[in-house]
Amino acid sequence: MEERRSPRINEVDEVTLRVVSGGENLPEKEINGNHIKDISVCGAKIQTNIFLPVNTLLELDFKSKGVRQPIKILGKVQWNKVIHKNESYEFGVEFYPSKEMEKLYYYIFGQLKSNKPDDIKNKVSPNRRLGEVSI
Secondary structure, eight states: OOOOSSOEEEEEEEEEEEEEESOTTOOSSOEEEEEEEEEOSSEEEEEESSOOOTTOEEEEEEOOTTOSSOEEEEEEEEEEEEEETTTEEEEEEEEOOOTHHHHHHHHHHHHHHTTOGGGEESOOOTTOOGGGSOO
C-alpha cells in the first residue's frame, strides 16, 4: 500500500486551472472543465482534457464541497497519465504551502471524523492534530 503524507478523500469538484509556467505550447488562458478526483491538504489528482507535463506550475481555483470560500492555490504537476490519448488525462499536483491549506485541512479532517469510509483513502485516526500531519 502506498504511504501518503496526509489522508485523501474522494472528491469530484470542478477546478479551473491556469498555467503559471512550465513549457511551450501550453494554454495561457484559464482551462475549464477539469475535475478533482481526490484531494488532501498536500495535493490532488485532477482529470483534464489537456496534457500537462511534469513540473508545470499551476494556479488552481475551486470550491470544494463543505468549504464556503473558494480556494485558490498554487501547485506543481508531479506525475501525469494518459487516460484516452488526445481526450482525457490525469495528473497529480502537489500544493505549495499557503493559508488556503488551512481551509482544506479542516474540511478533510471533518470528513474523516464523520466516518464516511467510501469517501476516504488512507484513513488516519481522527484524533491526530495538524501538527502531527506532514504538510
